[in-house]
Amino acid sequence: STSTITFHSFPKQKDLKLKWKTALKIGKEVPKYAFVCSTHFDDSDFIPSSKTSSPAKIRRLKIGVVPSKNLPVRSLDKVFLTPTKEKIIKRAERLKQRRQNKEHCQILFQNDCLPDSTPITDVEELSSSSTQTDVLTQEKTTVLSNEIKTADKEVQVNTFHSDSLFRRSIMDLIRNDEDLVALTGIPSMDKLLKLVNIGEFVIKSLNYNINFSLDILHRIVLVLMKLKLNTSYKCLVVLFGVCKSTCTNYFYETIDLLYLILKPLVLWPSKSSISKNIPKCFxxxxxxxxxxxxxxxPIEVPKCLSCRIRTYSFYKGKHTIKFMVGISPDGLITFVSDVYGGKASDKHIFVESNILEKCDIGDGVMADKGFLIEEECSRADGTMNTDIARARVHIERAIQRLKIFHVLKNNMPWKCLSKIDKIVYIICGIVNISQPIIGITGF
Structure with a gap:
């Protein structure tokens, strides 16, 4: 009670006073008339009242004691548990509570006996009743133990299902191929499963020894949703039931895997195969x-000044990355250059790509005027340019297919640029296995 609380002045000894200040987390000079209440001391720190001669019965401290109770705690000294540790602690508390309930029930059944008012006059009746009670108690205990084990298993199963429920429901949400295209860009479920099968083969051949909480199907869907919809990591964390760091790790690791699978789909065809598939417009x-x-x-504004200079595009008026795409006359993406900063010109990218080394003598390369490969065309060439523009419209359609993937349409995070070359190849590979750019009527 407050009536028993007493106040005590700081000791005059410098070393003892310093100990008091340290214990009470006092960093500045203590005022002359500062006091510490008795709630900060243990009962054993006080001189027994029988040994004091004070008429007011004031509680006095023993010599050399230091405050040890109800001490202030600094914010830096507080222990903050991570969500994972909190889950572990709560799980341990639930397990402890279940065990206590189980032991309590067993004790109740073990103490179960006949009422005291029941008259027992014969030793045989006593023995028989005792035997029946023991059997009944044992049966009840066994039944209760089995029920507790069953309930414990149900709790574990329910916990497992609640953790993995939404992971499965993501695939359950995909009702048809149209839903799959909307979420991932993959044209059909058969092609998605083929990607998964090839991915499993690649992982086995590379001797991956990493244990993933998500199977390869969900990891691929996670990456494709990020590329197709530019879904935030916070949203993917909710959808796939993993933490943010795990989600980002899965994204970058699976990008490498998909690059190995889809890069061969961007294939430079032979001249004979091109001549067999010439559309009408060519x-x-x-x-x-x-x-x-x-x-x-477009990309996020870089923090590095040198990177800002290299990525600023005067044509777009913002920071960008730029790459060159080549398609065959039948609309298949056959070439992808390295990715450059937005400052690089189309001609520079064309020259550095060494695409002419892939061509044979007499091969034609269609390009717009932005490449400035030759001098300005003549009047006759200008008339021909109309037919060329009509033919090369398909490259623009191919680029539109690429931009359907929002990761190439919206501001790309700076961190993603470390994987941008692989991301471009992955998207080009998906476009190549999608519906053809030129329909069958175009041939």
């Missing part, structure tokens, strides 16, 4: 081997 340009064009993707 009838006047049968020598065309590839149609090239550049595209830009």
């Amino acid at each position: 009838i006047n340009f049968t020598s065309t081997r590839v149609v090239v064009d550049g595209t830009e993707t």
Whole structure:
């Protein structure tokens, strides 16, 4: 009670006073008339009242004691548990509570006996009743123990299902191929499962010894949802039931895997295969081997000044990355250059890509005026340019297919640029296995 609380002044000895200040977390000079209440001391720190001669019965401290109770705690001294540790502690508390309930029930059944008012006059009746009670108690205890074990298993199963429920429901949400295309960009479930099978083969061949909480199907869907919809990591964490760090690790690791799978789909075809698949719009340009064009993707503003200079695009008026795409006359993506900063010109990317080394003598390369490969065309060439523009419209359609993946459409995070070359190849590979750019009526 407050009536028993007493106040005590700081000791005059410097070393003892310093101990008091340290215990009470006092960093500045203590005022002359500062006091410490008795709630900060243990009962054993006081001189027994029988040994004091004070008429007011004031509690006095023993010599050399230091405050040890109800001490202030600094914010830096507080222990903050991570969500994982909190889950472990709560799980241990629930397990402890279940065990206590089980022991309590066993004790109740073991103490179960006949009422005191029951008259027992015969030793045989006593023995028989005792035996029946023991059997009944043992049966009840066994039944209760089995029920507790069953309940414990049900709790574990329910916990497992609650953890993995939404992971499965993501695939359950995909009702048809249209839903799959909307979420991932993959044209059909059969092709998604083929990617999964190839991915499993690649992982086995690379001797991966990493244990993943998500199977390869969900990891691939996670990455494709990030590329197709540019879904935030916070949203993916909720959808796939993993923490943010695990989600980002899965994204970057699976990018490497998908790159190994889909890069071979961006294939440079032979001249004979191109001549067999010339569409109507290329009838006047049968020598065309590839149609090239550049595209830009906006990125976050870099912190590095040098990177800002290299990535600023005067054409777009913002920071971008740029790469060149080449398609065959039938609309298949056959070439992807390295990714450059937005400052690089189309001509520079064209020259550095060494695409001409893939061409044979007499092959034609279609490009727009932005590449500035030759001098300004003549009047006759300008008339022909109309037919060329009509033919090369398909490269623009191919680039539009790429931009359906929002990761290439919206501001790309700076951290993703370390994987940008692989991301571009992955998206180009998906476009190549999707519906053809030129329909069957175009041939």
